[in-house]
Amino acid sequence: MPEIQGLGHSRKRVEDARFIRGRGNYVDDLKVPGMIYLDLVRSPLARAKIKSINSEKALEVPGVLAVLTGETLKEYDVHNMPTLMNEHQMVLPLDTVEYQFQEVAGVLATSRYAAADGVAAVEVDYEPLEPVVDPFKALEPDAPLIWPDRPKWADVPEEERSNHIWHWEKGDKEATDKAFEEAEVTVKENLYIPRLSAAAIETCGCVAKWDAVEGQLTLWMTTQAPHAIRTVFALVTAHLGLSEEKIRVISPDLGGGFGGKVYVYPGYVIAVAASIVTGSPVKWIEDRTENLGTNAFGRDYHITAELAGKKDGTLTALRIKTTADHGYVDAAANPLKWPAGLFNICTGSYDFKNAFVEVDGVYTNKPPGGIVYRCSFRVTEAVHTIERLADLMAHEVQMDPAEFRKKNFIKPEQFPYQSVLGWEYDSGNYAGALDLAMDMIGYDELRKEQAEKRERGEFMGIGISSFTEIVGAGPSHSFDIIGLKMFDSCELRVHPTGKVIARFGTKSQGQGHETTFAQIIAEELGIPADHIKIEEGDTDTAPYGLGTYASRSTPVAGAAGAMAARKVRDKAKKIAAHLLEVSEEDLEWEQGKFFVKGSPDQAKTIQEIAFAAYTDYPQGMEAGLEAVSYYDPPNLTYPFGSYICVVDIDRGTGEVKVRRFVAVDDCGIRINPMIVEGQIHGGLTMGFAPALLEEISYDENGNMYGSSFQDYLLPTSVETPKWETGTTVTPSPHHPQGLKGVGESATVGAPVAIVNAVVDALWHIGVRHVDIPMTPPKVWALLKEHGAALEQ
Amino acid sequence: MSNHHIRVTVNGDVQEADVDARLLLVHFIREDLNLTGTHIGCDTSHCGACTVLVNGTAIKSCTYFAVQADGAEVSTVEGLAQNGDLHPIQEGFREMHGLQCGFCTPGMMIASIALLEQNPNPTEDEIRWGISGNLCRCTGYINIVKAVQYAAEKMQE
Numbered sequence: 001m002p003e004i005q006g007l008g009h010s011r012k013r014v015e016d017a018r019f020i021r022g023r024g025n026y027v028d029d030l031k032v033p034g035m036i037y038l039d040l041v042r043s044p045l046a047r048a049k050i051k052s053i054n055s056e057k058a059l060e061v062p063g064v065l066a067v068l069t070g071e072t073l074k075e076y077d078v079h080n081m082p083t084l085m086n087e088h089q090m091v092l093p094l095d096t097v098e099y100q101f102q103e104v105a106g107v108l109a110t111s112r113y114a115a116a117d118g119v120a121a122v123e124v125d126y127e128p129l130e131p132v133v134d135p136f137k138a139l140e141p142d143a144p145l146i147w148p149d150r151p152k153w154a155d156v157p158e159e160e161r162s163n164h165i166w167h168w169e170k171g172d173k174e175a176t177d178k179a180f181e182e183a184e185v186t187v188k189e190n191l192y193i194p195r196l197s198a199a200a201i202e203t204c205g206c207v208a209k210w211d212a213v214e215g216q217l218t219l220w221m222t223t224q225a226p227h228a229i230r231t232v233f234a235l236v237t238a239h240l241g242l243s244e245e246k247i248r249v250i251s252p253d254l255g256g257g258f259g260g261k262v263y264v265y266p267g268y269v270i271a272v273a274a275s276i277v278t279g280s281p282v283k284w285i286e287d288r289t290e291n292l293g294t295n296a297f298g299r300d301y302h303i304t305a306e307l308a309g310k311k312d313g314t315l316t317a318l319r320i321k322t323t324a325d326h327g328y329v330d331a332a333a334n335p336l337k338w339p340a341g342l343f344n345i346c347t348g349s350y351d352f353k354n355a356f357v358e359v360d361g362v363y364t365n366k367p368p369g370g371i372v373y374r375c376s377f378r379v380t381e382a383v384h385t386i387e388r389l390a391d392l393m394a395h396e397v398q399m400d401p402a403e404f405r406k407k408n409f410i411k412p413e414q415f416p417y418q419s420v421l422g423w424e425y426d427s428g429n430y431a432g433a434l435d436l437a438m439d440m441i442g443y444d445e446l447r448k449e450q451a452e453k454r455e456r457g458e459f460m461g462i463g464i465s466s467f468t469e470i471v472g473a474g475p476s477h478s479f480d481i482i483g484l485k486m487f488d489s490c491e492l493r494v495h496p497t498g499k500v501i502a503r504f505g506t507k508s509q510g511q512g513h514e515t516t517f518a519q520i521i522a523e524e525l526g527i528p529a530d531h532i533k534i535e536e537g538d539t540d541t542a543p544y545g546l547g548t549y550a551s552r553s554t555p556v557a558g559a560a561g562a563m564a565a566r567k568v569r570d571k572a573k574k575i576a577a578h579l580l581e582v583s584e585e586d587l588e589w590e591q592g593k594f595f596v597k598g599s600p601d602q603a604k605t606i607q608e609i610a611f612a613a614y615t616d617y618p619q620g621m622e623a624g625l626e627a628v629s630y631y632d633p634p635n636l637t638y639p640f641g642s643y644i645c646v647v648d649i650d651r652g653t654g655e656v657k658v659r660r661f662v663a664v665d666d667c668g669i670r671i672n673p674m675i676v677e678g679q680i681h682g683g684l685t686m687g688f689a690p691a692l693l694e695e696i697s698y699d700e701n702g703n704m705y706g707s708s709f710q711d712y713l714l715p716t717s718v719e720t721p722k723w724e725t726g727t728t729v730t731p732s733p734h735h736p737q738g739l740k741g742v743g744e745s746a747t748v749g750a751p752v753a754i755v756n757a758v759v760d761a762l763w764h765i766g767v768r769h770v771d772i773p774m775t776p777p778k779v780w781a782l783l784k785e786h787g788a789a790l791e792q
Numbered sequence: 793m794s795n796h797h798i799r800v801t802v803n804g805d806v807q808e809a810d811v812d813a814r815l816l817l818v819h820f821i822r823e824d825l826n827l828t829g830t831h832i833g834c835d836t837s838h839c840g841a842c843t844v845l846v847n848g849t850a851i852k853s854c855t856y857f858a859v860q861a862d863g864a865e866v867s868t869v870e871g872l873a874q875n876g877d878l879h880p881i882q883e884g885f886r887e888m889h890g891l892q893c894g895f896c897t898p899g900m901m902i903a904s905i906a907l908l909e910q911n912p913n914p915t916e917d918e919i920r921w922g923i924s925g926n927l928c929r930c931t932g933y934i935n936i937v938k939a940v941q942y943a944a945e946k947m948q949e
């Protein structure tokens with residue numbers, strides 16, 4: 001019998017067997033007989049009226065079969081589609097385009113080369129309109145209305161229409177204002193957290209196969225949430241005769257997701273429509289420019305934040321005002337009640353008595369999105385804000401930033417901790433993580449080194465980020481996506497020989513669920529993980545779940561796995577009692593077997609019990625050994641950590657070099673330390689990237705910068721720092737196995753540590769803040785502005 | 793468009809085909825030969841997901857025409873394991889947790905093999921430079937470096 005390999009075991013990954021042999025099953029690997037190809041005509045302009053679309057020349061291109069436009073889709077009433085925020089977005093436009101690279105028409109052809117030729121031959125006559133790029137300008141009274149034909153304006157008088165989408169606030173404004181009036185010290189800063197693209201190495205795509213005879217749609221697509229997607233498709237295509245039981249969404253192997261594969265993009269819908277119209281299976285695969293140019297974005301928050309405190313360094317109040325640029329529609333993938341995500345975690349790791357936060361969502365002529373890039377629903381923005389401001393305040397009251405943090409941390413004995421903005425933090429030991437990080441990096445020595453270097457005119461900085469995450473959405477009382485409560489699920493079946501298949505409502509994109517979910521069950525049942533097969537991603541076979549994003553798989557689906565296993569164990573106990581001819585109360589469980597109390601030799605292994613479940617079960621009991629759990633988490637989980645970063649700044653070039661980076665993470669109990677470590681490495685790299693390299697921006701005409709890897713700079717192995725990781729373990733008190741989730745922590749916590757280090761290096765010359773990405777030209781300009789640049 | 797007859801040896805098997813002049817090698821490999829382990833991640837030769845060996849040299853097959861490979865020996869990820877035995881680089885990636893989503897992995901392994909061919913005992917920095925034409929979004933590269941070190945040691949045994 002192989003080893004059990006339950007919790008805490010660095011089990012080698014099951015999925016690697018196929019990936020290292022080139023035998024993965026990604027969507028573009030799929031070939032279906034008779035398959036044709038879809039390619040998309042996209043707008044070169046950020047805002048324009050479409051005067052005409054002429055397909056004649058395209059249809060003459062050898063291999064081109066058809067051209068679909070908004071008018072074609074309108075016949076089927078699928079030219080618009082709902083977003084998860086109860087708005088509509090265009091699938092293909094009828095009148096105007098509202099961002100650069102927006103889909104304008106679809107070309108179907110017998111090969112991808114012919115489809116691309118067809119795209120080049122479609123003639124679109126645009127009348128350029130002035131785009132609105134800046135969200136603050138979009139809010140001005142005379143700003144042009146973006147997408148005036150949007151369905152939501154149908155019954156709204158003209159004077160009530162505007163580019164302002166919603167206002168959201170949390171906290172006690174009056175009490176907070178008062179605390180600011182009474183404060184001994186205040187600090188204030190404007191922060192801009194730029195747009196990012198998830199940029200998984202695999203772009204998005206699908207194969208849609210409509211079978212008119214069976215009325216069956218099979219959709220292989222790059223999705224992190226196949227079940228919710230199927231329901232959305234069923235709801236919006238019911239009038240075409242599609243029915244949920246005959247829609248099968250299959251999410252094959254995904255080449256990374258990071259939130260970018262949660263959304264429904266127009267290309268998927270066009271592919272489905274094209275398959276219905278032509279009767280052929282249709283493949284659509286984005287190229288990289290389409291992916292960067294149109295996929296849902298992350299961040300794009302313009303933040304003004306203020307802290308109030310006492311001269312002794314005690315924090316008293318936090319006040320934040322934010323303008324959120326949502327692009328031309330609100331298509332964020334937030335839980336419905338949370339238009340600004342979980343941004344009200346912005347009080348962070350500190351014990352505040354007063355706080356007030358407000359966010360205004362705004363339309364601009366940019367692609368929609370909002371919640372991608374490993375962000376746990378706007379938590380990165382929250383952490384960036386509070387950790388940046390904490391540093392400013394520490395400097396202001398002339399305290400060491402580490403000491404300052406420790407003074408204000410929520411203390412271990414305060415958990416469960418009720419935050420003033422409405423969250424109940426489950427558990428934490430913030431000082432424990434920070435102390436370990438300081439030990440690992442040799443904090444006091446570094447401060448000495450910094451002082452010496454400063455004497456010599458060398459700029460070195462040390463930055464800290466002590467973040468608190470909020471993941472595992474979420475409890476049904478406040479979390480739903482278009483009404484679907486955010487539970488997750490596991491269906492577990494033990495076969496007669498004691499082997500297991502377990503299916504989940506989630507979908508791995510590299511996290512290694514096939515490996516770790518088996519460990520969760522192995523821990524509970526004592527069946528070796530090698531005997532447990534995990535499946536997810538096929539809506540015909542897997543139980544319903546809300547999918548994998550926002551670090552929710554372990555806290556929610558993982559808990560469902562543990563609960564299903566416990567149900568199986570309950571039944572196994574009854575069978576064991578029957579086999580051993582004792583009563584259930586006389587039995588005790590030891591991983592893998594039940595034995596009679598006081599008589600350990602009288603025992604039945606889980607394998608023996610499984611066999612009996614099919615061959616020798618008690619009279620009146622149903623055969624079989626299986627269970628289902630739909631887990632509604634009682635609370636969110638709150639992973640945390642402390643990161644310390646050391647940077648050296650080149651005064652001649654403005655280059656920021658991350659010399660060391662120590663990351664101490666506490667994500668509760670670790671299922672598989674090797675995989676957790678890998679997640680943290682990747683997460684840190686996606687924290688480093690926006691701090692120094694990545695940014696999507698637009699010129700005043702709405703032309704995008706960053707639409708290829710030429711200028712959207714993913715870190716390579718050369719720039720990426722050599723991460724040093726440390727661990728503390730504070731279990732979640734409400735998760736059945738004490739787990740918390742870890743996928744996003746590092747991306748949430750890392751960028752601001754690097755910013756704090758850079759500002760720390762430049763504080764003495766008068767620099768108080770730098771927005772990310774801290775590129776060499778930006779840093780060099782700062783050095784020059786403060787008379788510290790070396791110009792030789 | 794001109795059509796050309798090509799003869800390419802892929803993972804030891806001779807393949808003949810008539811191809812368009814503009815057909816990219818990566819599409820020839822993936823779609824004509826159904827060897828889908830070689831991936832596509834960009835359109836600007838930056839990501840390296842498409843890396844294969846042509847006559848022993850690592851190239852980005854998305855930036856290489858199939859006709860250029862006429863008469864050449866091409867190796868892809870599918871040819872790495874011999875008689876069911878994994879290549880040391882494959883073992884290294886598995887043992888060191890050098891992959892997560894697996895999408896960059898075939899290209900990363902091929903680039904690593906080309907590196908080790910030229911430099912059987914690379915330093916960490918040499919490894920980082922050697923794979924710097926290949927992007928990975930998942931791993932942060934540390935474990936990829938360890939995987940290459942593992943393979944280097946194993947190949948010297």
Ligand code: FES
Nearest residue numbers: 833837839840854
């Ligand atoms: S596909 Fe990106 S370099 Fe070839």
Ligand code: FES
Nearest residue numbers: 892896928929930
């Ligand atoms: S493992 Fe996912 S891109 Fe490298």
